[in-house]
Amino acid sequence: MPFNVPTLRALVEGGLIDIEASLDTILPKFGIEQALNAAVSGSLRDLYDYQSWIVRQVIPSSESEDQTIIDTARYEGVIQKLASSAIGPVTFTGSSAIPVDTVMTHADGRLYRVTLSNAPSGGNVVVQVEAEVPGAAGNLLAGESLTLVSTVPGIQPNGQSGGIAGGADLEPVAQVLERLLFRKRNPPMGGAVHDYVGWCREVPGVARAWAVDNYQGPATVGYAFVFDSRPDILPTYVDQVAMADYIYRHKDPATGADVGRPGGIEAVYIPLTLKTTALSITLFPDSPELRQSVQSSIKGYFNTLGPGSTLLLSAVRTAIGSTLGVSDYLLNLSADVAAADTELHALGVITWLIP
Structure with a gap:
C-alpha cells in the first residue's frame, strides 16, 4: 500500500484536533495555540518533503538530482563524458612546413590550432588541427575553408578541411x-x-x-x-x-x-542509411509552444527506434495526442513505415498546417 504524504492543511487540522482533545476545549480562532500548531505543522511538512526527496535519490531516476545520478553512475563505473575537442586534417597549398601551434580560423570565427605538421609533399602541406574550444560546434565538414590567422612564408593562407570531427559537448x-x-x-x-x-x-x-x-x-x-x-x-x-x-x-x-x-x-x-519521414500536422489549438512540444514528443519516439524497426502509426499518434495541451490534431501519416535492416528512421521536416 503506498504511503500518502499528508498535505499542510491536513497536518494543521490534525494538530488542531489533537490540541483540542488534550486540552478538552475549543480553541479560539486566534491564539498562541493556533500559532504554535501552524509552526509545528509547517515543520512536519518540511520533514515529509525532505524524506520524499531522499526517496527519489535512493534509486536513480529521472526525478533524481543531477549530481545524484552523476555520483551513482561514477560508483557503478559509468563516467559522465566530458566535452571533447574536434580534430582532423587540413590541407594547405605551399612548399614549407607549418609550425605546430599555428592558429587558423573559420569564416564564423571558430579557431583551430595545429597539433601535428607534416612535411610538404606534391605542393601541399597537410596538418592535424584541434578546435580551440571543446564541443560539437568545432566539427567541420570536409571541404570547408580555414584561414591562417598569421601568414606563414611559402604557404597560401586558405586551406581545406578534410573533415574535422570528434567534438562533443558535455554529456547530458x-x-x-x-x-x-x-x-x-x-x-x-x-x-x-x-x-x-x-x-x-x-x-x-x-x-x-x-x-x-x-x-x-x-x-x-x-x-x-x-x-x-x-x-x-x-x-x-x-x-x-x-x-x-x-x-x-x-x-x-x-x-x-x-x-x-x-x-x-x-x-x-554496419553502415546505416537514414529513412526520413516527413509529416504534416494540424494542431487544435495551435501555438508555437505547442508545436515545439509535439515535435519533441515525436522526436523522442523516433529516438527509441533501432535499425530495421517499424515506424508505428499508432505510436506517432500517441506521441502527438498525449502532449499536454493538444485537444485534437490532423496527421497525414496513414500507415506504418517499415525499414530495412540497415535503415534507421529519422524525423524529417514537419509541415505545420494552420487550422
Whole structure:
C-alpha cells in the first residue's frame, strides 16, 4: 500500500484536533495555540518533503538530482563524458612546413590550432588541427575553408578541411542515466554483444548504438552508432576509424584497465542509411509552444527506434495526442513505415498546417 504524504492543511487540522482533545476545549480562532500548531505543522511538512526527496535519490531516476545520478553512475563505473575537442586534417597549398601551434580560423570565427605538421609533399602541406574550444560546434565538414590567422612564408593562407570531427559537448545527465540503467541491466561480460553497445556509447558524442551477433557469420559482431547532437547524425569516416580503434582496445573510463573485443572476434561496422519521414500536422489549438512540444514528443519516439524497426502509426499518434495541451490534431501519416535492416528512421521536416 503506498504511503500518502499528508498535505499542510491536513497536518494543521490534525494538530488542531489533537490540541483540542488534550486540552478538552475549543480553541479560539486566534491564539498562541493556533500559532504554535501552524509552526509545528509547517515543520512536519518540511520533514515529509525532505524524506520524499531522499526517496527519489535512493534509486536513480529521472526525478533524481543531477549530481545524484552523476555520483551513482561514477560508483557503478559509468563516467559522465566530458566535452571533447574536434580534430582532423587540413590541407594547405605551399612548399614549407607549418609550425605546430599555428592558429587558423573559420569564416564564423571558430579557431583551430595545429597539433601535428607534416612535411610538404606534391605542393601541399597537410596538418592535424584541434578546435580551440571543446564541443560539437568545432566539427567541420570536409571541404570547408580555414584561414591562417598569421601568414606563414611559402604557404597560401586558405586551406581545406578534410573533415574535422570528434567534438562533443558535455554529456547530458539524461544520457548518463540511460547508460547507468543499461549497465545495471547488462553487466559487462568481457565481450558479450551488449558490451559493444556500451563501448560505443562511451565515446564522446555517441547517443545511440546497436550490436548484432553473428552479423557476417560466426565470430563476428556488427555494430552501429549515431550522433544525435549533430545535424548529420551518421558517423563520418574519421568517426568510424576512431570507433574501430576504441572497440579493439581502450582504457576503461572507470578503472583504467585495458578492455576491448576478445581475441578471435571480428567487429564489423554496419553502415546505416537514414529513412526520413516527413509529416504534416494540424494542431487544435495551435501555438508555437505547442508545436515545439509535439515535435519533441515525436522526436523522442523516433529516438527509441533501432535499425530495421517499424515506424508505428499508432505510436506517432500517441506521441502527438498525449502532449499536454493538444485537444485534437490532423496527421497525414496513414500507415506504418517499415525499414530495412540497415535503415534507421529519422524525423524529417514537419509541415505545420494552420487550422
